Amino acid sequence: MSSEVISQLDIDRTRGDFHYPESHAFDAGVGLNHATIDYIANVKSEPDWIREFRHKALDVFLSKPMPTNWASEDLNNIIFEKIRYYLSNAQHPTRSWEEVPDDVKRTFERLGIPEQERKFLAGVEAQFDSEAVYSNMKKALGDQGVIFVGSTEGLKEHPEIFRKWFGKVIPTGDNKFSALNSAVFSGGSFIYVPPGVKLKHPLQAYFRINAENFGQFERTLIIADEGSEVMYMEGCTAPKFETATLHSAVVELVAMKGAKIQYVTVQNWSANVFNLVTKRAIAHEEAEVKWIDCNIGSRLTMKYPGVVLKGRKARGEVLSIALANNGQHQDTGAKMIHAADETTSNIISKSISIGKGRATYRGLVHIPKHLKGCKNNTECDALLINSNSRTDTYPAITVRGSGNSVQHEASVSQVSAEQIFYMQQRGLSEAQAMSLSVNGFVNDLVREFPMEYSVELKRLIDLEMEGSVG
Amino acid sequence: MSLIIKNLHARVVGGQTILNGLNLEIEKGRIHAVMGPNGSGKSTLSKVIAGHPDYEVTAGDILMDGKSILGMEPDARSRAGLFLAFQYPMEIPGVSNANFIRAALSARLAEGEELEATEYYADLYEQMDRLEIPRNFTSRSVNDGFSGGEKKRNEVLQMAMLKPTYAILDETDSGLDIDALKIVSAGVNALRSPDFGALVITHYQRLLDYITPDYVHVLVGGKIVHSGGPELALELESKGYDWIREEMAEPALA
Ligand SMILES: Nc1ncnc2c1ncn2[C@@H]1O[C@H](COP(=O)(O)OP(=O)(O)O)[C@@H](O)[C@H]1O
Ligand SMILES: [Mg+2]
Numbered sequence: 001m002s003s004e005v006i007s008q009l010d011i012d013r014t015r016g017d018f019h020y021p022e023s024h025a026f027d028a029g030v031g032l033n034h035a036t037i038d039y040i041a042n043v044k045s046e047p048d049w050i051r052e053f054r055h056k057a058l059d060v061f062l063s064k065p066m067p068t069n070w071a072s073e074d075l076n077n078i079i080f081e082k083i084r085y086y087l088s089n090a091q092h093p094t095r096s097w098e099e100v101p102d103d104v105k106r107t108f109e110r111l112g113i114p115e116q117e118r119k120f121l122a123g124v125e126a127q128f129d130s131e132a133v134y135s136n137m138k139k140a141l142g143d144q145g146v147i148f149v150g151s152t153e154g155l156k157e158h159p160e161i162f163r164k165w166f167g168k169v170i171p172t173g174d175n176k177f178s179a180l181n182s183a184v185f186s187g188g189s190f191i192y193v194p195p196g197v198k199l200k201h202p203l204q205a206y207f208r209i210n211a212e213n214f215g216q217f218e219r220t221l222i223i224a225d226e227g228s229e230v231m232y233m234e235g236c237t238a239p240k241f242e243t244a245t246l247h248s249a250v251v252e253l254v255a256m257k258g259a260k261i262q263y264v265t266v267q268n269w270s271a272n273v274f275n276l277v278t279k280r281a282i283a284h285e286e287a288e289v290k291w292i293d294c295n296i297g298s299r300l301t302m303k304y305p306g307v308v309l310k311g312r313k314a315r316g317e318v319l320s321i322a323l324a325n326n327g328q329h330q331d332t333g334a335k336m337i338h339a340a341d342e343t344t345s346n347i348i349s350k351s352i353s354i355g356k357g358r359a360t361y362r363g364l365v366h367i368p369k370h371l372k373g374c375k376n377n378t379e380c381d382a383l384l385i386n387s388n389s390r391t392d393t394y395p396a397i398t399v400r401g402s403g404n405s406v407q408h409e410a411s412v413s414q415v416s417a418e419q420i421f422y423m424q425q426r427g428l429s430e431a432q433a434m435s436l437s438v439n440g441f442v443n444d445l446v447r448e449f450p451m452e453y454s455v456e457l458k459r460l461i462d463l464e465m466e467g468s469v470g
Numbered sequence: 471m472s473l474i475i476k477n478l479h480a481r482v483v484g485g486q487t488i489l490n491g492l493n494l495e496i497e498k499g500r501i502h503a504v505m506g507p508n509g510s511g512k513s514t515l516s517k518v519i520a521g522h523p524d525y526e527v528t529a530g531d532i533l534m535d536g537k538s539i540l541g542m543e544p545d546a547r548s549r550a551g552l553f554l555a556f557q558y559p560m561e562i563p564g565v566s567n568a569n570f571i572r573a574a575l576s577a578r579l580a581e582g583e584e585l586e587a588t589e590y591y592a593d594l595y596e597q598m599d600r601l602e603i604p605r606n607f608t609s610r611s612v613n614d615g616f617s618g619g620e621k622k623r624n625e626v627l628q629m630a631m632l633k634p635t636y637a638i639l640d641e642t643d644s645g646l647d648i649d650a651l652k653i654v655s656a657g658v659n660a661l662r663s664p665d666f667g668a669l670v671i672t673h674y675q676r677l678l679d680y681i682t683p684d685y686v687h688v689l690v691g692g693k694i695v696h697s698g699g700p701e702l703a704l705e706l707e708s709k710g711y712d713w714i715r716e717e718m719a720e721p722a723l724a
Contacts, residue, residue, distance in 0.1 A: 413563055417523070422560035424544040425520050425553075426574040426628060432545075436573055440564030440611070 028086035034058060037183060040086045044152050044186065049163070057172045057182030064176040072329060074300050078274055083246055085184040085217070141199075147192040148203055151219045154190025161192050165223055169252035169308070170280050177276040177302075181217050181250040188218035188249065193228040193259075202231040202264070202450065218249040224259035224287075231262040233453070245299075246274045253281035253289060257311065260288045266453055268460055269298035271327060277303045280335070283343075285311030292449055293320040295330055296460055304362060306335030309343035309374075316345040319449075321442050323461070324357030325468050333362035333394075334378075338404075342373040349380040350442050353391055354434075354468050360392045361410075369400035378408045383441045385415045385434060413441070434465040472497040473519075473552075473636045473667060477530035480518045488514045490692035491530070496636060499664040503678055503703060504671045506689035507711050512671045513557050515689070516638045520554045521547050534636065549578055551635035555625035555642045557671075561613040567624065568594065568608035571631050578632075597630040601657050618645035626657040637661070638669045643677040655680030675707035688714050 028039045037058055041051040066075050141148055147158055155162045172182040191203060224230050234251075247269070255261045261281065269275055275298040281289040291305035307316025318334035336345035351359035361380045376399075382391040391412060399406050415437045423433035438461050439446075446454045475494040481487040488511045496502050506512055518525045519532055521544035531538050539547050562570065571594065576585050598607060601623050613621050622642050629637055639658065643651055658668070658681050670681060678686070678700060686702040687694045688711070696702070696714050706714075 416560075419560045419562055421520075421522055421544060422556065423562065423570075423574075425548050425556075426570070426632065427545050427548040427577040428573055429543070429545050429577070432573065432577060436565050436570070437562060440562065440566075440569075443564055 028084060030084055031081045032058070032061075032083070032085050032184070036085055040184060040186065043086070046152070047156065047159070050155055053167070053172075054183050057179050060173045061176060061179035061183055064173070064179060067176060071302060071331060072300055074329065075274075078246060083216075086186060141203075144197050144199075145194040146197060146199065147190065149190050151185065151188045151190050151221065154221065158190065158192065161223060162190060162221065165252065165254050166221055167252075169254060169282050170250055170278050174278060177248045178250050178278040181219060181248050181278070185217045185219035185250065188220040188251075189222070189232070190220070191222040191230065191232065193222075193224045193230045195226040195256075196228060197225075198229040199231070202233050202262075204233045216247050218251075220249070220251040221254075222252070222261060222263070223254045224256060224261050226256045227258040228256075229260040231264065231450070233450070234263065234265045234267075245272050247276070248274075249277045249279075251277070251279040253279075255281060255283045255287035255289050255314075257285045258287060259284070260290075262290045262292065263305075264292040264450060264453060266294040266296075266457055266460070268296045269301070271297060271299055271325075273298045275301040275303065277301075279303065279305040281305075281307045281316070283307055283309050283311065283314035283316055285340075286313045287311060288315045288317075290317040291319070291334075292453075293318065293332070294323075294453075294457055295321070295332060296323045296464060297325070298328060298330070300329045300331065302331045304333040304335050304364070306337065306364075307345065308337045308339060309345065310339050311343075312340045313342045313344075314340060315343070318347045318349070319445055320349045321445060321457070322349075322351045322359050323438070323464060324351065324353045324359045325464060326355035326357055329358045329360070331360040331362060333360075333364075335364040336366070336376060338365075338367040338371055338374045338376070341371050343371075344375040345377070347376070347378040347380075348445055349378075350383070350445055351380070351391060352383045352385065352438050352441065354385045358391070361394065363395040363397070365395075365397045365399070365406065367399040367401070367404045367406070371401060372403040374404040376404075376406045378406075380410045381441070382410075382412045383415065383438065384412065385437070386417070430469045431462070431465040434468070435462045438465065471535045473535075473669075474533040475515075475519070475530070476533065478515075478518070478527065478532065479529040480514065480525050480527045483524060483526050487528070488525070488692050489518065492689075492693045494669075494687065494694060496667040496669050498635065498667045500684045501662070501668045501670060501681060503681075503683035503686045504669060504689050504694075505673065505686065505703065505706055510689050511692040512689055513640055514692075516554055516557075516640045516669070516671065519547075519638060520544055520552065545577070548574075548632075548634075553629050553632055553634035553637040555622070555629055555637065555639040557640040557644070559613050559621045559625055561611070561616070563611050563614050565612050566609050567612055570612045571628060574628070574632060594631065597627055597657075600630070600660065601627050602653050603627060619647065619650045622646060623650065623654060623657075626654050630657060630661065633661070635665065636667050636669075638671070640671045641673065642670075643672050643674060651677065652680060675703045678703045690715060690718065 028036050034055060037054045041054060068075050167182065170178050172179050193199065222232060253261050253263060279291065283289045289307045293305055295301050295303065305318050309316050316336050320332055322330035322332045324330040330351060333349060334347040336347065345365065347363060349361050351361060353359045359382060363378055365376045365378060367374045378395060380393055384391060393410050395408060397406055397408060420430060420433045423436060424430060428436065439458055446457060473496040475492055478489050478492040480489040492515065504512060514525065518527065521542065527540055532540055534550060534552065572585060572590060579585065603623060613624060616624065622645065625642060642654060646654060670683060683700055686698055686700060688696040690711065695718050
């Protein structure tokens with residue numbers, strides 16, 4: 001099947017993808033070598049330690065093979081020499097709103113995206129005009145000692161906290177793409193929440209969005225100190241109209257004793273994007289980390305959020321939804337590494353495959369022999385819409401020792417042509433019928449999501465279904 | 471005003487012909503019963519009228535209140551006032567009955583209009599009570615794990631909620647015990663009005679004791695071969711279909 005897929009990275013211009021000539025203040029050019037690294041470090045005026053970190057990471061990246069042995073052959077179609085690794089929209093782009101295609105504008109309208117955001121998302125503006133909101137929020141957060149800045153500012157202004165954790169949850173050499181990110185990262189957030197501070201409102205990348213933040217190689221580091229609580233929302237449900245075809249982010253979370261972190265992602269990628277992301281958290285004693293991850297679109301997504309349950313009674317959770325439409329492959333899952341007694345983990349994964357879309361679940365639950373009182377629950381459910389769809393489940397559960405319990409359930413269900421016809425006979429269009437089935441399928445999981453995200457997710461599913469029927 | 475089936479020829483897409491010049495007119499305010507042996511094309515007729523993609527119409531027409539519906543999608547036909555109670559209703563896991571019926575009703579509203587939730591539930595509960603359907607039904611998934619009888623009751627409930635102009639009931643009585651049959655029949659009778667026409671497909675005369683038809687037709691080999699009043703059903707019940715087949719054969723012999 002993958003041979004049918006376009007083998008060149010930069011020519012697939014299907015629905016939702018568009019590009020313009022752009023003018024960037026800084027452009028590292030195509031290809032990746034040590035000069036590229038120096039260019040990035042120079043432009044960003046970074047301290048030497050981070051420059052060295054990048055150089056070392058590049059060597060690791062170059063030495064590591066592609067993980068095609070277990071993942072998709074499609075990875076071989078990424079042509080690293082053709083990619084731009086650093087672009088900075090320090091200036092406003094030159095494209096105008098009038099140049100944005102009508103169907104894209106309609107999509108924004110359907111999604112109910114505010115005017116100002118539409119312009120940003122379409123690449124018309126490099127910056128949201130949300131300064132006022134942001135500075136209010138910044139002041140409120142600052143009063144509580146909360147740091148919420150971009151990764152570059154974080155490493156420069158707060159090295160004492162940043163360096164302590166940066167690259168510790170996900171070492172450079174974790175996988176080829178974490179190495180790539182470590183070499184060329186820019187954008188993403190750095191958050192520090194002091195002990196005992198419980199943030200009532202979620203932090204959204206949103207408020208401090210700029211072109212770099214929406215970049216290809218974001219790097220996010222969140223530290224919730226003892227007893228603190230934070231919810232972070234990443235991405236945005238609007239389709240991102242990318243010229244870049246490779247997105248490879250690294251997200252590291254640290255939940256100190258008794259802290260709680262919820263990390264929510266809803267992403268909708270255009271069909272030409274390789275989305276290869278490494279996300280992991282460390283949960284110390286009695287800490288709780290919850291990943292909520294919704295992936296829609298992309299050519300290939302590989303993402304397995306994980307939690308290392310390092311302290312006693314730590315708790316980890318991954319709730320994920322992946323939707324693979326025609327020609328797309330969602331290879332997603334979760335990793336739970338139990339490393340202390342009485343740690344618990346919960347994984348609920350739902351995937352939807354439409355047409356030739358392909359969804360794969362890959363899980364890893366590790367509970368070593370010497371631990372006591374650990375629990376894992378894993379549920380993966382797949383929904384196939386039409387018979388061409390393909391779904392695979394690769395749960396790897398290693399439990400050694402007897403004092404631990406593991407529960408695993410998997411199901412595959414179909415939405416058949418007969419079901420669609422039945423719903424159509426009641427007056428629902430084919431797209432509405434599919435949306436209803438998909439929403440029904442994810443419903444119990446979506447109930448766990450923050451309200452605004454569940455509403456947006458529903459709208460997104462509706463749109464995606466409209467697009468999938470002729 | 472009526473649903474007119476005119477010289478209808480239909481086949482499985484690219485395959486076997488099933489309907490061979492079928493004529494039928496269902497006027498508003500009337501109930502027509504169709505009986506016929508297994509495999510004669512009764513369900514196919516109902517699905518062709520509803521626009522099932524497995525079949526193609528090769529000749530003839532279907533007119534709803536004077537307008538051909540052949541070019542309309544199944545959902546457009548539904549919204550135009552056509553309802554089919556399926557012989558084998560589909561299960562839709564994860565979608566609650568309340569949400570399903572609400573979505574079907576919402577699909578009939580103009581853009582921007584919304585269904586009023588309290589009114590909706592008031593109507594839903596009233597119809598459920600009439601069909602003796604318990605309240606927990608609303609949160610169960612559509613037909614998921616339902617018994618045959620529950621599924622048929624659900625078809626009638628959906629019909630009562632959607633208030634079609636023309637309804638086709640395909641063996642809605644099959645699999646019902648006598649009590650359920652009475653309840654379901656009462657549900658259909660409640661819809662009887664000068665603005666409602668129905669085509670009731672059944673194998674059993676007993677249904678017609680509860681839903682008295684205006685006409686009874688016999689469908690054999692993909693067309694209507696005999697029509698009469700309610701008494702025809704009794705005759706079929708006692709004599710079977712063979713005498714009709716013989717009658718059909720006679721002119722050919724002559
Ligand atoms: N989709 C289909 N594909 C192939 N054959 C079909 C299909 N639908 C109906 N048939 C055939 O057409 C004939 C009539 O079927 P049907 O309309 O279901 O009969 P009835 O409802 O009167 O028992 C049967 O021989 C059946 O096997
Ligand atoms: Mg039948």
